[in-house]
Amino acid sequence: MTDRIRTLLAEMNTLEEEMATALREQQSKMFFQIDGKRVEFERTLREEHRKLKSSLLQWLVAYRPQNLLTGPIIYGMAIPLLLVDLCISFYQACCFPIYGIVKVRRANYIIFDRQNLDYLNIIEKFHCTYCAYGTGLIAYCTEIISRTEQYFCPIKHARKMLGNHRRYAGFLEFGDALDYEKRLEEYRIALGKPN
Numbered sequence: 001m002t003d004r005i006r007t008l009l010a011e012m013n014t015l016e017e018e019m020a021t022a023l024r025e026q027q028s029k030m031f032f033q034i035d036g037k038r039v040e041f042e043r044t045l046r047e048e049h050r051k052l053k054s055s056l057l058q059w060l061v062a063y064r065p066q067n068l069l070t071g072p073i074i075y076g077m078a079i080p081l082l083l084v085d086l087c088i089s090f091y092q093a094c095c096f097p098i099y100g101i102v103k104v105r106r107a108n109y110i111i112f113d114r115q116n117l118d119y120l121n122i123i124e125k126f127h128c129t130y131c132a133y134g135t136g137l138i139a140y141c142t143e144i145i146s147r148t149e150q151y152f153c154p155i156k157h158a159r160k161m162l163g164n165h166r167r168y169a170g171f172l173e174f175g176d177a178l179d180y181e182k183r184l185e186e187y188r189i190a191l192g193k194p195n
Contacts, residue, residue, distance in 0.1 A: 009169055039116040054121055074130075081134055088141050099151055101191040104143045110136030147191055154187045 054062070089106065096103050114120065114128035146165035154171040161168075172183060 005169070012169075039113050077134070078130070081137055084141065085137055088144055092144050096147075099191070100188070101147050101151060102194055104140060104147065106140055109140035109143065150187050151191055154184065 092103055095101075110133060112129055112132055114132060115125050117125070117128075120128065142165050146167045149165075150167050150171070154167075155176075156168065156171045156174050158174045172180070
């Protein structure tokens, strides 16, 4: 990896930290606090949220018909998602200890907190829970697979790939064979350290 790329990666990390700080500041401006797993809004804001919630009848009348028609297809994906969740969790539980890789905490990726929003009715909360599970599960899978890729083959592709995981930028350049085995072992050792 060149010095320029290391510098850019360091700048990206700094920007990510600044973004996290800005998001925390925004949370305080939105009048909510996070207490463990619980999100608490100021009392007046909770009351305003409750006033904005639409009833189930209003929601059904105003809802787009095509969304209702595709609902069974969308929610039918719950079965494959659950199966993927089971398989990837089993894989990690069995293989990561053997490889010496620190396990991915599922709770860092699959987060259910939108049910604390009083302006959502029960159907909207259900939709949000499903989407949080699906997107969180894909992020959880991506992190498990990216650690596996770092262990076995931390080499970039020759062609540009969209949607790279966060580890990809630090991988070896395509065709850079100098000290490959030694550097591969360094990547593996790094996976045994907590992030």
